[in-house]
Amino acid sequence: MAALGKIRKQGIALICIIGLGLFAFIAEEMFRSCEASRNNQRQQVGEVLGEKINVQEFQKLVDEYTEVIKMQQGQDQLNEDQMNRVKDMVWNQFVQSKIIENQAKQLGLTVTDGEMQAILKEGTSPLLTQTPFVNQQTGRFDANALQKFLADYKTQQATNPQLAKQYESIYRYWTFIEKTLRQQTLAQKYQTLLAQCLVSNPVEAKMSFADENTESAIELAAFPYASIDDSKVQVTDADLKAKYEEMKSQFKQYVESRDVKYVDIQVNASEADRAELQKQFAAYATDLAEAADPTDVVRKSTSLISYLGLPVTKEAFPMDIASRLDSMAVGNVYGPFENTQDNTLNLIKLVAKTQLPDSVQYRQIQVPGASLEAARKTADSIYQALKGGADFEAIAKKYNQTGEKTWMVTRQYQNAPSLDVETRNFISSINTMAVGELKNVELTQGNLIVQVVDRKNMINKYTAAVVKKTIDFSKDTYRTAYNKFSSFVSANQKADDIVKNAQKSGYKVQERKDITTSEHYLAGIRSTREALKWLFEAKEGDISPMYECGDNNHLLVVVLDKIHTPGNRALTDEQVKEMVKAEVLKDKKAAQLMEKVKGVNSIAAAKGKGANVSTVEQVTFAAPVYVSATGASEPALSGAVAATAKGAFSKQPVKGNAGIYLFQVNNRTNREAKLDEKAQEQKLRQRAMQYAGSFTNELYIKSKVTDNRYLFF
Numbered sequence: 001m002a003a004l005g006k007i008r009k010q011g012i013a014l015i016c017i018i019g020l021g022l023f024a025f026i027a028e029e030m031f032r033s034c035e036a037s038r039n040n041q042r043q044q045v046g047e048v049l050g051e052k053i054n055v056q057e058f059q060k061l062v063d064e065y066t067e068v069i070k071m072q073q074g075q076d077q078l079n080e081d082q083m084n085r086v087k088d089m090v091w092n093q094f095v096q097s098k099i100i101e102n103q104a105k106q107l108g109l110t111v112t113d114g115e116m117q118a119i120l121k122e123g124t125s126p127l128l129t130q131t132p133f134v135n136q137q138t139g140r141f142d143a144n145a146l147q148k149f150l151a152d153y154k155t156q157q158a159t160n161p162q163l164a165k166q167y168e169s170i171y172r173y174w175t176f177i178e179k180t181l182r183q184q185t186l187a188q189k190y191q192t193l194l195a196q197c198l199v200s201n202p203v204e205a206k207m208s209f210a211d212e213n214t215e216s217a218i219e220l221a222a223f224p225y226a227s228i229d230d231s232k233v234q235v236t237d238a239d240l241k242a243k244y245e246e247m248k249s250q251f252k253q254y255v256e257s258r259d260v261k262y263v264d265i266q267v268n269a270s271e272a273d274r275a276e277l278q279k280q281f282a283a284y285a286t287d288l289a290e291a292a293d294p295t296d297v298v299r300k301s302t303s304l305i306s307y308l309g310l311p312v313t314k315e316a317f318p319m320d321i322a323s324r325l326d327s328m329a330v331g332n333v334y335g336p337f338e339n340t341q342d343n344t345l346n347l348i349k350l351v352a353k354t355q356l357p358d359s360v361q362y363r364q365i366q367v368p369g370a371s372l373e374a375a376r377k378t379a380d381s382i383y384q385a386l387k388g389g390a391d392f393e394a395i396a397k398k399y400n401q402t403g404e405k406t407w408m409v410t411r412q413y414q415n416a417p418s419l420d421v422e423t424r425n426f427i428s429s430i431n432t433m434a435v436g437e438l439k440n441v442e443l444t445q446g447n448l449i450v451q452v453v454d455r456k457n458m459i460n461k462y463t464a465a466v467v468k469k470t471i472d473f474s475k476d477t478y479r480t481a482y483n484k485f486s487s488f489v490s491a492n493q494k495a496d497d498i499v500k501n502a503q504k505s506g507y508k509v510q511e512r513k514d515i516t517t518s519e520h521y522l523a524g525i526r527s528t529r530e531a532l533k534w535l536f537e538a539k540e541g542d543i544s545p546m547y548e549c550g551d552n553n554h555l556l557v558v559v560l561d562k563i564h565t566p567g568n569r570a571l572t573d574e575q576v577k578e579m580v581k582a583e584v585l586k587d588k589k590a591a592q593l594m595e596k597v598k599g600v601n602s603i604a605a606a607k608g609k610g611a612n613v614s615t616v617e618q619v620t621f622a623a624p625v626y627v628s629a630t631g632a633s634e635p636a637l638s639g640a641v642a643a644t645a646k647g648a649f650s651k652q653p654v655k656g657n658a659g660i661y662l663f664q665v666n667n668r669t670n671r672e673a674k675l676d677e678k679a680q681e682q683k684l685r686q687r688a689m690q691y692a693g694s695f696t697n698e699l700y701i702k703s704k705v706t707d708n709r710y711l712f713f
Contacts, residue, residue, distance in 0.1 A: 046091070047706040048098040055712050061090045068176050071169065072130060074411045084520045087713055093183075099699050100187045107193065111185045116178075119185065120146065127181050132170060136407075146174070152402065163401075194695070198688040205680035211621040213671040216641050220616050221606035222629040223597065224659040225589040233588045235581060243584045244571045251569040251576050254701050257514040258535055259562040261499060262523055263488075263507045267481045267553045269473045277471060281336040281345055284467050288349040289333045294465035304344070304468040309424055311356055311431065311461030312414035318468070321348055325462050344468050352463040356431050357455035359409045365396045367447040379447030383440040392451060405453050410461070426450075473553070482548075485555045489546045495559045498543060513575070514564065517710045522558065526550050531558055532710045539563075593660045594653055601649055606662045615666075632658035641665060 045058040065086050066078060078086065104110070119125060123141035128134075133145040149170065156167045269277070280301075287297045298307040305317070314322040320339045328334055328350040335347040365382060369375025382395055396403025413419065413427055422443050429439055433452040441448040473481075488505045492498045502509045512523045517536060522528035527549045534544050535558065544558040562573075569576045600606050607613050612629040619625050621642035624635040634656040644650055646668040654661045 044706075044708060045712060046095075046708050047704070048095050049102050049703045051098060053094065058090070058094075058709075058712075061094065062087055064172070064176055065090050067169070068173055071173050074409075074413075074415070076416060080526065084713075087520075087709065088518075091707070091709060093180075095700070095703070095705055096187070097183050099696075099703050100183075100190055102703075103699065104186055104190055107190070109186065109189050109193070111182050111189070115185065116182060119181065125181060125184075127177055127184070131174065131177055133174075149174075194692065195685070195689055198685055198692060200681035200684040200688075202677050202681070204684060205677045206675065208622070208684055209673075209675045209680050211642070213673050214620060214642075215617070215669050215671060216619040216646075216665055217615070217617050217667040217669075218619055218641055219603045219613065219664040219666055220627065220629075220637075221603055221611035221613050221662040222627055222659050223593045223609075223611055223653075223661070224630045225586055225593075226630075226658070227610070228589045228592060230585060233585055233592075235584050235588070239584045239588075240571060240577065240580050243587070244576070244580050247580060247583065248568050250579075251573075252567065253564060253569060254566055255516055255518075255707075256536075256566060257516050257564045258560060259511070259513045259564070260515065260523070260535065261495070261509050261511050261559040261561050262556060263498065263502050263509055264523065264525060264554055264556045265481065265485055265507060266550065267473050267478050267555070269471050270477045273474045273477055274471060276474070277345055277469070278336070281347060281467070281469075284347055285333055285336065288347060288465060288467070294349055294351065298465050298467060301467045301469065303466060304470070305466040306417050307465050308414070308416065308419050309463065310413070310419070310427055311352060311354055311463050313358070313410055313459065313461060315411070316414035317462075317464065317466065318342070320346065321464070321466055321468070324348060325350060325353075325464060338471070343471050345471055346469075347467040349465040350462065351465055354461055354463075355458050356461045358457040358459050359407055359455070360430050360452060361405050361407050361454035361456075362430055362450055362452050363392060363396075363403050363405050364451075365392075365399060365401055365403060365449040367449060368399065369446060372446065375446040376442070379440055379442075379449060382449050383438060386438055386449065386451070478553075482555065485557075486546060489543075489557050493543065495541050495543060495561075498557065498559055511561075517707050519710070520713070522556075525554055525556060527552075528556065529710065529713070531556060534558070535560060536710065590655045590660055594655075597653055597660070597662060600662060603649075603662070603664050611662070627656075627658070627661070630656070630658035632656065634658070634661070637661055637663075 043054045043056070044052050045055050046053055066083070069078060069082070069086060070076065120128070120141070120143045123143060125141075128141035129139075131141065131146075133142050133149065134140065135142040135145070149167075153167045153171050156163045284297065284301050288294055291297050293309075295307055295309060298305075305321070314325060317325070320337075320342075324334055325348075328348065330350050330353055333347060333349045336345050338345055367375050367379040367382060369378050385395065386392060393403040408427075408430060413423075419427070426441060426448070429441060429450065430452065433439060433450075435452055435455055438449065438451045441450055484505075485507075488501075488507065489498075492501050499509050510523070515522065515532075515535065517532075519532070520529075522531045522535065528547065531544060531547050531549065538544070538560045540560055540563055542560045544556075544560075547556045547558075548554070549556055564573070571577055571580065597606065597609055597611075600609060603611075603613060614627075614629060616625060616627070619638060619641050621638055623638065624633040625637045625641070626633050627637070634654075636656050637654050640650060640654045640661075641663060644663075644665050646665050648665055650661075650663045654663075
């Protein structure tokens with residue numbers, strides 16, 4: 001009872017403690033929920049029509065498309081610029097497909113499996129001709145070859161691990177093509193439906209034909225706006241404001257952009273650095289001249305171009321190397337020579353030059369065995385049987401292989417970063433074997449029975465050892481540049497100070513306007529993702545940290561000058577103000593010139609007022625008139641001429657883009673052409689489709705696309 005009494009006395013305090021505890025519990029859960037939400041947002045690459053894509057999903061799409069590009073181009077790796085193009089294409093495809101899918105869903109458009117089968121059977125899509133399933137004789141897609149591959153794919157996965165990886169790569173390539181084909185077909189359906197909304201008729205066709213083929217010859221009097229000096233035209237704030245309101249819609253922007261000022265210095269090799277590199281190359285030249293096999297010399301030099309030891313085409317080498325190969329004798333060393341375009345020093349040794357096929361068709365049997373000795377014995381038996389006339393494919397099937405014919409082209413291997421000895425020997429054998437020749441190739445893991453079936457396109461191939469090295473700066477050179485620039489940044493911690501003092505310190509302030517999140521590099525400098533991330537989190541007037549960027553040869557500091565939010569750009573924006581002012585000047589000059597020519601009713605009178613007079617032929621309503629006196633195309637003049645009778649003088653001056661004009665229509669003729677109404681209507685429909693193309697931009701705007709790729713890539 002006593003205890004209960006004490007509890008009752010402390011009731012209010014206990015309620016407060018319990019309340020605080022419950023609040024803390026709820027707050028903790030809210031905090032966790034908010035933190036989870038923020039973490040999720042941090043992983044979002046972008047958004048289209050409210051549908052988000054996270055970095056893992058986007059990376060998967062990038063990886064998928066990267067493998068497709070590698071297979072199509074026969075490359076093992078893509079460089080930074082290529083990868084950026086891949087990311088852009090993947091993003092644009094993602095956005096476009098989501099927009100089209102949304103529109104198609106509202107309209108009830110789909111692509112059925114039956115339609116896909118019909119497309120495959122027809123086999124005319126350009127996408128299908130990029131697949132391995134093309135009949136070499138007809139050059140057309142072969143649906144039966146695809147079905148055979150899909151059946152073999154399932155079999156090889158279970159029975160032949162050695163081929164499984166190759167089959168898996170081709171299978172992923174096909175699934176990408178199939179998905180893309182379905183997306184393209186849906187987009188084509190949507191575009192076709194839209195095209196049916198844009199029609200022409202015989203009346204319009206006749207009018208259009210007349211506009212294109214009725215020609216006028218005129219005497220033209222031009223009064224260029226440039227004849228009046230800008231300083232003699234008074235432009236007030238009221239003029240600018242009124243014109244801005246008239247033009248406001250032209251200054252609408254849909255995504256945020258930012259203007260920056262920046263100082264970028266590129267660190268280059270000093271004279272001492274160059275002298276040291278020349279010394280190294282003198283030693284490389286001696287070693288290459290003496291080496292029977294230049295593999296070690298090239299490897300130890302850390303050349304930018306690897307030595308495969310195989311004959312390859314000129315396309316395998318950079319232009320500066322390839323251009324010298326034909327003028328060299330086998331065994332000679334050329335260089336060192338400098339290439340200023342890629343900032344390298346170079347040496348070449350031409351090891352061999354020969355004519356070999358660019359394409360070789362072959363088939364093979366991988367010989368298994370319980371041991372290496374057993375494999376060798378089995379391989380010898382197979383080889384002898386084939387030499388005796390046994391059926392190649394029948395023996396291959398006995399060892400769970402197809403023995404199918406495969407084409408190998410030079411581009412598949414000539415850009416490889418390296419090749420092991422066995423691969424090199426295998427390719428060399430394939431290239432030099434005669435048609436029908438068999439070879440028993442010994443490998444460390446077993447044997448390979450190979451037969452060349454066909455050879456095509458004999459071309460010159462070159463075996464060349466190349467030492468190509470960047471003329472790079474030393475650590476001391478970089479350290480000196482770093483310390484100097486770091487001192488400058490530390491001493492100027494305000495935006496105005498950076499701009500004011502840069503030149504005194506030997507640096508140049510540059511500008512870059514309207515940077516958006518879709519860009520890969522800041523100011524075109526590589527490896528500036530951290531600077532971009534800073535830029536879109538900074539405030540106007542902020543100064544960035546000093547960044548080491550580029551190819552580890554740039555130092556950069558950035559000042560955020562201006563943020564342009566979505567909406568209409570204000571008149572206070574310098575670019576907007578200049579555009580508006582140019583239009584006001586044009587209007588005022590036009591008004592002055594109009595007053596000047598008031599009452600003029602002939603070309604002679606216009607010339608007396610200082611006009612630049614010329615004859616212009618073949619003026620039609622369908623195309624703007626180009627006026628050489630003003631250097632401008634003038635659509636308004638075309639319309640005015642068409643509306644003026646033959647022999648008549650223009651009723652009033654025509655205000656154009658670069659001046660005002662008076663004219664006399666001297667003659668009017670019709671071109672010798674026959675109207676084809678159907679063709680003209682089709683032409684008009686196509687033109688209407690081009691004009692209607694802007695609808696895609698409207699769809700993009702309404703889709704509220706958010707692009708945050710700069711945070712991740």
